[in-house]
Amino acid sequence: MTHLAKFYPSDFSETDVLALDNQLQTYIVDMCSNDEFLELKGIGVLARKMVETNKDVIYPLVYLLVKLVLTLPVATAIVEISFLAMKYIKNELRNQMGDQ
Structure with a gap:
């Protein structure tokens, strides 16, 4: 897990x-x-249970890492959508330029 933290240098110093x-x-x-x-299913449930039991205060760096992992799919999806939109725009512009 500490390897994952190294990908977030603005959040985790050495x-x-x-x-x-x-x-x-x-x-x-x-x-x-x-x-x-012991019986938790999923990282979202883990994060919620950490807050309910104040483990987010006891283990703040672990909780920060859990939060970052939870936001990773959302950030990835936003980037993919942005690239898809740019591809569409570029193709439309190329088609319009070819017609003229």
């Missing part, structure tokens, strides 16, 4: 990445011993 490694080790032990977290 010190944060080291602290995240320590937080993750503690977080994993804590979650495995907590019955509330």
